[in-house]
Structure formats: C-alpha cells, structure tokens
Amino acid sequence: MRAGVEGIPSLDRLLRDDALAAPLTQFGRDEVTRALRVHLNALREQAQAGALDAAQLANNAIAAAITAGLHRRHRANLRAVFNLTGTVLHTNLGRSPLPEAAIEAVARAMRAPVNLEFNLDAGKRGDRDDLVAGLLLELTGAEAATVVNNNAAAVLLLLNTLANRREVIVSRGELVEIGGSFRIPDVMRSAGAKLVEVGTTNRTHRADYANAIGARTAMLMRVHTSNYAISGFTHSVALEELAHLGRERAVPVAVDLGSGSLLDLSQFGLPREPTVRDAIAAGADLVTFSGDKLLGGPQAGIVVGRADLISRIKKNPLKRALRVDKMTLAAFEAVLALYRAPDALRERLTALRLLTRPTQAIAAQAARLLPNLRNAVGAAFSVEPAPMSSQIGSGALPVDALPSHGFAIRPAAAKGGGLARLESALRALPRPVLGRLGDKTLWLDLRCLDESDEGEFVAQFAHLVR
Ligand SMILES: *Cc1c(COP(=O)(O)O)cnc(C)c1O
Secondary structure, three states, rough: OOOOHOOOOOHHHHHHHHHHHHHHHHHHHHHHHHEEEHHHHHHHHHHHHHOOOOHHHHHHHHHHHHHHHHHHHHHHOOOEEEEEOOOOEEHHHHOOOOOOHHHHHHHHHHOOOOOOOOOOOOOEEOOOOOHHHHHHHHHHHOOOOEEEHHHHHHHHHHHHHHOOOOOOEEEEEOOOOOOOEEEEEHHHHHHHOOEEEEEOEEEEOHHEEEEEEEEEEEEEEEEEOOOOOOOOOOEEEOOOHHHHHHHOOOOOOEEEEOOOOOOHHHHHHOOOOHHHHHHHHOOOOEEEEEEOOOOOOOEEEEEOHHHHHHHHHHHHHHHHHHOHHHHHHHHHHHHHHHOOHHHHHHHOOOOHHOOOHHHHHHHHHHHHHHHHHHHOOOOOOEEEEEEEEEEEEEEEEEEEEEEEEEEEEEEEEOOOOOOHHHHHHOOOOOOOOEOOEEOOEEEEEHHHHOOHHEEEHHHHHHHHOO
C-alpha cells in the first residue's frame, strides 16, 4: 500500500519509541539521531516520488533499517578474515597468528601498568630489551640482544650505527628485494652506508671479499636470499670462512637472516632454514631476523651478537625511534618462552601448527565441509575437493611447497561466469573468506582453517549473497 509524506513519524516520537531503545543503547543518541534524519529524508523523497510503501513506516521497520546501517558504519576496519589463500605467513594478512599464551600476555600488559622499563629487583629504571634478552641469549647462544619494530628497522639501525659514511661489502648474489619495499641497496643508502658489491650474481669467492676490504670498510654483510634460490653453477663463501676473514682483518661480519628460525624446522618435517644459533656459532658478529616470520611471534626485528657492538647499537638515537611497545614485548616474551619446550612447540605455536598440519587432516576437513560449501554457492558453480600446494610465505623457503588440500570452484556451465562475483561475495561475508583466483578457478586452501573455526566458517554462509 502506497503512503504519503504525512504518514512519516517525527524524529522525536521515534527517539522515544521502544523500537529504538536497543540502537540507542548500542550506538548512542547522536549516532541514532543522525541515522534517523538521513533515513527519514530518504522516506520523504520516496513518498514524493509515489514509491513509499506503508510497511516502511512502522517503527520497527525504521529501527531495523537504521540499525543495519549503523552496524556497517561501526564495523571495525581491522577485521578477522579466513586466510584460504594458501600462503600461511601472508604479509598482507598480518603474517603469523599468535598463540594463546601471547594473546593472554598482551591482554595483561594492556590492562594494567607493567614494569616495561623498571627493574623490579633494583627498584630503579630498567631497559625494555632486558624483558626478552635473557630468552634470546638462551635460544641463540649470542652475547647480547636488542629488539626494534621489524627486521627492516634492525638492518637500518645496525648499518647506521656501524657503517654510517663507511663501506659495507655485500655479494652481488645477495642484493635482495623483499616485498618491494625493502631493498638492500636502498636500506644501505638510507642508513648512510656505501654499498660495495663484490663477486657476481651466481658466484662469489673469499678473495672477492678480501680484495675489497680497505680503510673505509665498516662491515662484511651476508643477506639470506630468503625469497629466491640461485641454483646451477654457483658458489658462495661459507659463513665460517667469511667470519674468519672478518676476524683476520678486524671487520665485523653481519648476517641478515630474514626469517631467522630458532629451531631446526626439519624435525617438524619442514625444509631446513639456517637458524640464528647456527649463524652465531659460525662466527657471525651480528645477526638480524624478524619476529613474525617463521619464528611465529609478533612483528619485531631482533639483533643478536657481540655485546660491544649491541651496546653501540642501543646508544644510537634511532633505537629510541624504532623501539617496540609493551604489547609487542609481552607477546614476544610469551612466544620465546614456548621454545623452551620444543616437544610441545608444534601444538602450542599457532604458526608451526598450521605449517605442519598433516595433509590427510586437511583433506578430511575438505570432505567434511564440501556439502556446506556446495549448498552455499548454489548450482551456478561446481565445487570439487582438490589437492593443492600451500606456501610458507613471508619470503621464507620459496622453493618449498607444502602439500595441502581444499576446494576448486569453477562455473558449472562451460560458458558460465561469475567467479569474480563469487570471490567478491565471499570477501563481503562477516568474516571475509579470502581465496586465490587462477586458471579460471577460485582456490580455497584449507590449511589455515583451524578446526575450531569451522562452525563460524559454515554458519556465515547464510549471509552469502548469490
Ligand atoms: C623479511 C626480510 C626482511 C624484512 O623483515 P621485516 O620484519 O618484514 O621488516 C629483511 N631481510 C630479509 C632477508 C628478509 O627476509
């Protein structure tokens, strides 16, 4: 039934009506008033166009309409998603999910004052690095440690402290770019250091480094080529040999390890990455690595190594600008503590649990969820369970894929379309589902779908707009 402008209730009457009580409590008077004004204006325009239905004028209908809008407006910008992209440590999705122990530690640190820079034994000012330094030394065998915002910051700080206006020798095979925004030559320039490239892309020898050392040399640097592999006719100098050369010529040797595993991951069936302990044991003077790559912790950059060099790094004013906050330190300490029990690590450290999920378990999950997904996407698409390969991500171990399982979704008809629309509908769900489009297929890799999240995953298909 058509309705006219005269049937539209007044703002004041609506604000006093029980139908608006719930949104008023949740969003406050200002927000509800603003939403009502906009909605009532829209209703007036509809009435004038002769397109207003009387049912739209019920107080409940008005309340429902503005509540939906207010929910959309108040939805957080940073939201939990389902990462079904197949990349476990996805930089754009926040890399490593944190283990429960870290989440609890962060919550505690946020709720109450903490001894962030206060030494409780001495009763005086302390150093925030000390909160995690003990664990870091224990787990890496290094003499000293300092923590900054991320590994890019760690490299910048190290170079700026030890090599400002001086030269750093790096092999041509290691001038890497990570994720487009971190390139070794650019970081060198920002730090005020002069890059001296030696060797060739595929082969660098001890003599290449030795011949380049001069009066202006501040450091020999090794960069772990974490996101690509050079194979074939190759040669690089073993770290032991490089460290030996550095000691002989009194030039510090720094290693940017990137991922920086604290344990040999081959014991968990993953490919072997060099560990921080290995690099220290091989004689590196300083090692830098990320907190949120294979380590499985919060975003952070760590420098470990010789106490005299770390002490100089900590005195650089840039350290103050790059320092981490209490939440990062709370999470990092909790994650590092898990490494004291390597036997239980796979079960407790979320990133490791996802990386080592058995393929059969993922395949069984796919079989379990298949009817729900088929029902959700409807007859326009075929959904088939399919083997696929996950990647570790974050530039770690790029050549090693992890056998996984999931769904391959394709248009049901040979000339059917709409795959991009389906992909976007999945992204619009309350907890967005992110897959990967390729080969006219939408791939959903289930490796990162925790079994405890299956209920939420399935329940929200009711919201899928076909
Ligand atoms: C990832 C990486 C970086 C950058 O680390 P962030 O923690 O992302 O800042 C630097 N160097 C190497 C070798 C890396 O792999």
